[in-house]
Amino acid sequence: PRRIILDCDPGHDDAIALLLAAGSPEVELVAVTTVAGNQTLDKVTRNALAVGTIAGLVGVPFAAGADRPLVREQVVAPEYHGESGLDGPELPEPTIALDPRHAVDVIVETVMAAEPGTITLVPTGALTNLALAVRREPRIAERVREVVWMGGAAAGGNYSPVAEYNAAIDPEAAQIVLDAGCPVVMVGLDLTHQALADQAVLDAIASVPGRPASFTLELLEFFRGTYRDQGFEWPPVHDACAVAYVVDPGCMTVRRAPIAVELHGELTTGQTVVDLRHAAPEGCTTSVALGLDAPRMWAHVVDALTRLA
Numbered sequence: 001p002r003r004i005i006l007d008c009d010p011g012h013d014d015a016i017a018l019l020l021a022a023g024s025p026e027v028e029l030v031a032v033t034t035v036a037g038n039q040t041l042d043k044v045t046r047n048a049l050a051v052g053t054i055a056g057l058v059g060v061p062f063a064a065g066a067d068r069p070l071v072r073e074q075v076v077a078p079e080y081h082g083e084s085g086l087d088g089p090e091l092p093e094p095t096i097a098l099d100p101r102h103a104v105d106v107i108v109e110t111v112m113a114a115e116p117g118t119i120t121l122v123p124t125g126a127l128t129n130l131a132l133a134v135r136r137e138p139r140i141a142e143r144v145r146e147v148v149w150m151g152g153a154a155a156g157g158n159y160s161p162v163a164e165y166n167a168a169i170d171p172e173a174a175q176i177v178l179d180a181g182c183p184v185v186m187v188g189l190d191l192t193h194q195a196l197a198d199q200a201v202l203d204a205i206a207s208v209p210g211r212p213a214s215f216t217l218e219l220l221e222f223f224r225g226t227y228r229d230q231g232f233e234w235p236p237v238h239d240a241c242a243v244a245y246v247v248d249p250g251c252m253t254v255r256r257a258p259i260a261v262e263l264h265g266e267l268t269t270g271q272t273v274v275d276l277r278h279a280a281p282e283g284c285t286t287s288v289a290l291g292l293d294a295p296r297m298w299a300h301v302v303d304a305l306t307r308l309a
């Protein structure tokens, strides 16, 4: 299995990403780290521990990381995820204890202790922790297998007309990670807006027994409501797509292309500028995910929830 660190800010779609990772034999979750984003660090960390408890994870370290972006003020997203960051289902009292280490230390120590090329980082929030880790120990960039990030977009935005939320809330961090020199796959809105939890998906999940599946349905019910307010009939489950790429890269089409982040725009800060005009130049380490086989991805989610039941 591919060994991953999930760096997240749960978040309804982060929670489903965590369940997908926990229930997929193709991946081994070696750590879960949290970062401020959808809600404050305290809230998203508590949520991560609760979701890990529902997944029945044991022996996987959970560690809290940065409580704000590198440079800018924190922006939370209650209009999508509610005041708790995970409104909707009742959360269990976590049975997982928080690791006392800082998330950045967990990331650096895990990558440096593992064989080179064996750890994949899967951030599903702002890239604050990863940027700090790269600065703290630059050698991790040569040692990770790849970074698979839910964030950004080649076209469009959700935080603004041109910027995706995870990129927009900490654009300096995103730029540091995209420039780090390790392979980075950007699983952005171009891809994740194809991963809609529509009626067929809800029906498939409803047929799975057990709390992980019923919890996922309750998450999706709440998420559907907030996304309806944003003009979507069905909610896009962004973060699960990043994990799905690691589980089964063949369910997506990915294209190598230079990516830069707008840091000084008056209207466009946080935009990920993806150059798709030509074939990627030699040595380009960034890629963008563009096409999704959605039924194939959702089958992995259903399988994972079935295994966790």
Ligand code: BDR
Binding pocket: 009, 011, 012, 013, 014, 038, 077, 080, 124, 125, 150, 158, 164, 165, 166, 238, 239
């Ligand atoms: C991203 O923003 C967050 O609200 C979601 O969890 C996801 O990571 C989508 O733009």
Ligand code: CA
Binding pocket: 008, 009, 010, 011, 013, 014, 037, 038, 124, 125, 239
């Ligand atoms: Ca997220």
